[in-house]
Amino acid sequence: MNEIVFLGTGGGRWSTITQKRATGGFRLNLEEMNLAVDPGPGYLARSKQYGQDPQKVDAIFVSHAHVDHSTETNVAIEAMTRGLTEKRGSVIGSKSVFEKVEENGPIVSDFHKRQVFECLNMAREDLAVVNGVDFLFTGAEHKDSTTIGFKMKAKCGTISYTSDTSYFDGLSEQFKGTDVLIMNATRPGNERIPYHLCSDDIIKLVDAVKPKLAIMSYFGLRILKIGPIGEAKRVNDTTGIRTIAAEDGMVISMKDHDQSTLKTFGSPKPIRITGV
Template sequence: MKLTFMGTAGARFMVAKQLAASGGLYLEEGGTRLALDPGPGAVVQYAKRKVDLTRLGGIMLSHKHLDHSCDINVMIEGMTEGGFRSRGSVFCPSDALDEDPVILNYLRGFPQELVRLEPDCAYELGELSFHSTSRHVHGVETYGFRFRRLGAERDQLGWVTDSKFYEGIAEDHRAEVMLIHTVLTESRPDLPHLGLDDAERIIQEAKPRLAVISHFGMGVWRARPWEVAAAMSERVGSEVKAARDGMTLEL
């Protein structure tokens, strides 16, 4: 399994200033290719890295906020060759379709399958198996995920998407490698996002082989995420890395 970071920016200020890219994630398992959370500029990042969108098997949204969903429609058009070739699957929460939708009506028939995500459910796409978590504590319908190669015994990747900390979040996403969205330097009761303190607690509880922090807010960016990750590694006993635009991980 291979994961590529098409962007590491999180939240409105980092995205608006494009201090880091905001194209989401690209996951490959064998011949299966899945685009995750194609935010603003995703189509540019995929083109920059010479990824042929017509080879995508699916596109998934963890939730509909703009920094995660902005390029979903152009990515669907790319995957389906403008709708002339019905192919691929789109996975998204129901409110990305029903309430203030982000997926346009005219292209909903382009993919072969449009799947409404539900909490604690298993899904398959080609050679990839993934499982949604319980609903996250966030402003809109949001889920995290655990991924594994189809038929594998263990989860290889746990993706902790946007959420306020909740009891059980570490167990929900436990995997060999965990990717944690760290928008805030410190958690705040008035904001439904994880802070670096939350990330450290999750890592200590889940004990992954490798933890990666990404989706940086402005404060985390100014704190130099690579230095934050190095210091965190020493405290938690697991390897912690800060994601970089274009970085790839072999899981």
């Protein structure tokens, strides 16, 4: 227990369309709760592939209304509520997840809102306690202006997630004191595009936050072509902070930050991989 499981490490429309990497988001399987984060296209299929029962999820976090982060939210709710037979679980999201905001949202249907224990419509600097875990919701600069990330304090450590964002003054301050920082790395080097982080931005962020472990994920096609492992190594070597590039099916232990990769559902043992 107390692990991070990546159901997908692709992000952006082209990674989603081509499925060069899966786009199912990730799971935080913690002592206090099981949290599904950004259940994009393939969330259920990858959950089955990697032996992650979606009916054991206690809460779902959706950072914003873009399809690569939110497509399977309603079916994730149906799994969390055990086929709509139990009114249970929390859905945590930005305003656009629950309401129409400009061109975005809503993602969660009125029907599905009624099936869960609570819906938490969150914005930057909002606080919440879910299953005994303290959450601070962090701001982002993204095309969906309501986008949020989070900083959560669990018994096993503090885990933070940037979601999609460009680098801006104040971004790093939100994540100070983080043990594990998960960042959406869309582009390599200095090839930044609006509303997203490139590897050079990641270097600045990691150097400022100084987490115990930095994880790059949600890769776009450009960084996948160049190679995420090499980009993570550059961040690692520049900052002196252990940085890894997530892979589909990767499992990170919160105890020692050791890594393994789940092959498929029912595989007898995880396949060991070498970290950066």
